[in-house]
Amino acid sequence: MAWLWYPFIPYGKLTIIQGDPGDGKTTLVLNIAEKLSKGEGLDSDMKLTEPLAVIYQSAEDGLADTVKPHLKAAGADCENISVIDESKKSLSMIDERLEEAIIKTKAKLLILDPIQAYLGGNMDMNRANEARDMTKKLSALAEKYQCSIVLVGHMNKAAGNKAAYRGMGSIDFFAVSRSVLLVGRVEGEENIRAVVQIKNNLAGFGHPKAFQLSEDGFLWLGDYEITVDEVLGGIAPKMNKLEQAKRLLWKLAETNNAVQSNEIFNFAEEQNIYPDGCSKMQKRNWGSERKG
Numbered sequence: 001m002a003w004l005w006y007p008f009i010p011y012g013k014l015t016i017i018q019g020d021p022g023d024g025k026t027t028l029v030l031n032i033a034e035k036l037s038k039g040e041g042l043d044s045d046m047k048l049t050e051p052l053a054v055i056y057q058s059a060e061d062g063l064a065d066t067v068k069p070h071l072k073a074a075g076a077d078c079e080n081i082s083v084i085d086e087s088k089k090s091l092s093m094i095d096e097r098l099e100e101a102i103i104k105t106k107a108k109l110l111i112l113d114p115i116q117a118y119l120g121g122n123m124d125m126n127r128a129n130e131a132r133d134m135t136k137k138l139s140a141l142a143e144k145y146q147c148s149i150v151l152v153g154h155m156n157k158a159a160g161n162k163a164a165y166r167g168m169g170s171i172d173f174f175a176v177s178r179s180v181l182l183v184g185r186v187e188g189e190e191n192i193r194a195v196v197q198i199k200n201n202l203a204g205f206g207h208p209k210a211f212q213l214s215e216d217g218f219l220w221l222g223d224y225e226i227t228v229d230e231v232l233g234g235i236a237p238k239m240n241k242l243e244q245a246k247r248l249l250w251k252l253a254e255t256n257n258a259v260q261s262n263e264i265f266n267f268a269e270e271q272n273i274y275p276d277g278c279s280k281m282q283k284r285n286w287g288s289e290r291k292g
Contacts, residue, residue, distance in 0.1 A: 004109060004148045005032075006045045007203035008195075010178055011108070012146045014139050016115075018153040019183035024193035025152050026058070028183055028211065029111050030067070031218045034076035036109060042220050043209075053107040054081045055098075057091060059117030074217065082107065092120035093138050102145050110142075113152035115173065135176035151177070178202050184231035186210065194226045 002011040009015045019025045035041055039051040058067055071078055082105045084097050091097060093112065102110065112118045119134065142149040153173070174180060180199035186192040195209040210224035248268060252259050 001202055002146065004036075004046065005041070006047075007200055007206045008045075008179055008181060008197060009109075009148050009150065010202055011148050012143045013148070013178040013202070014135065014142060014176055015148065015150045015179045015181070016153055016173065016177045017150055017181045017183060018155055020155050020185075023184050024211070024213065025183045026113055027213065027218060028193075028195065029113060029150060029152060030056075030070055031074060031211075031220075033081055033109065033111065034071055034074040037071075037077040037080040038075065043222055045206075051077060051080050052109060053105045055084065055101050055105060055107045055110045056081055056113070057084060057086075057111065057118070058113045091118055093118050093134050094120065099141055099145075102141070102147055107145075108147055110147055110149045111152065112150070115151045115153040131173055132176070135173060139176055174199065182228060182231055186226065187230070192221070194224055194231050196226065196228050196231055198228055 003009065004011055017025050017029060032042060033054045033056050035046070036048065036052040036054055039048050040046075041048050056067065067083075068078065071081060082101060084091055084101050098110065101107065138149060141147070151173070177199065178201045179197065182194075182196045182198050184194055184196070186194050191213045192210055193213065195211070197206045197208075200206070207223050208226050210221040210226070212219040212221055245268065249264070252264065
């Protein structure tokens with residue numbers, strides 16, 4: 001099995017990235033496209049040896065005033081990112097222009113954002129038979145050209161449902177996709193978004209990831225300790241000691257040019273950040289050793 005991003009986005013298969021509006025789905029896929037266009041990856045599991053061609057279709061963000069400026073600001077090589085012209089005719093998932101564009105550009109990633117905009121005028125995404133027919137054709141296209149196809153989808157408002165049933169439309173979209181990622185907010189962290197895998201038919205589930213949104217743009221944080229239930233339910237994640245230590249160092253770096261190591265240990269002690277499994281006596285000794 002070949003992967004664009006192991007174990008999250010396989011080549012030759014469909015992947016869904018879903019989440020609530022405004023939670024960062026489009027930001028994530030745009031930054032993936034930006035990295036790939038330069039032959040880079042978000043992390044070491046995106047193993048690239050050269051820049052890749054990407055087709056990015058967005059029905060919600062204007063190409064000229066939103067998508068292209070974002071990509072340019074991030075440093076993307078826009079020569080490697082293509083858009084199919086929809087000025088005369090809207091695009092659908094079974095449109096012949098998709099295959100034509102993949103052949104012409106040799107694209108290794110096709111993004112349709114959002115799913116709902118590319119169904120075609122007569123298709124009801126809530127009817128299983130119609131959804132199944134469309135997704136099978138799209139799957140065949142992905143397999144034929146070994147192109148990763150990513151569908152970006154909104155979540156419905158059925159609070160309390162399992163993640164599989166929170167995607168808009170028929171469950172068949174979820175069923176046909178080999179990998180499904182959930183992007184959501186982290187309770188108590190206004191600028192952090194979590195990425196959690198909720199389906200994987202081809203490998204073990206990937207470790208949850210996260211990225212940060214700031215005035216400087218997109219910052220990939222990598223591995224993050226959070227569960228699907230915490231993302232869906234808006235529950236503040238229980239951070240392990242490593243995550244707590246990372247947060248402490250980030251905060252110190254934001255406000256200090258340099259910090260003595262003993263001061264860092266003192267800050268950690270004040271916030272009860274000790275190595276996991278410490279007994280009360282070990283904690284006292286750990287603190288006294290730092291002060292000594």
